[in-house]
Amino acid sequence: MAHGIPSQGKVTISVDEYSSNPTQAFTHYNINQSRFQPPHVHMVDPIPYDTPKPAGHTRFVCISDTHSRTDGIQMPYGDILLHTGDFTELGLPSEVKKFNDWLDLVSHCKHGRNPNA
Numbered sequence: 437m438a439h440g441i442p443s444q445g446k447v448t449i450s451v452d453e454y455s456s457n458p459t460q461a462f463t464h465y466n467i468n469q470s471r472f473q474p475p476h477v478h479m480v481d482p483i484p485y486d487t488p489k490p491a492g493h494t495r496f497v498c499i500s501d502t503h504s505r506t507d508g509i510q511m512p513y514g515d516i517l518l519h520t521g522d523f524t525e526l527g528l529p530s531e532v533k534k535f536n537d538w539l540d541l542v543s544h545c546k547h548g549r550n551p552n553a
Contacts, residue, residue: 485512504531506538517542 454461489495497514500521511517517539524531 483512485510487512489513489515502535504534506535511542 452461454464494516495512495514496516496518497512498518498520499509500519502509502519502521502523504523504525523535
């Protein structure tokens, strides 16, 4: 991981001290995750999946790392679905198809859209 350091209109890129040791990097940054937390970002508690969406609002549903385990996920009502992690376990074509079929299902079922929105 590199970090940009501004210097007289130029950006100098320094190499992260853990670049040559991914295991040590994972351990260090896993323990010190707050190091990358911008001061203006505040954590919020998730809301129950069936909470009605206020009128005039857009609800983003964010999930990640489903690893081919989408069965039984209670999808909240939302307008935009963001899946930001691993959606397969092994990357097999059958897993990709299963995920694609699941996306089609959640976009057409009542849990994918709020009938009151």
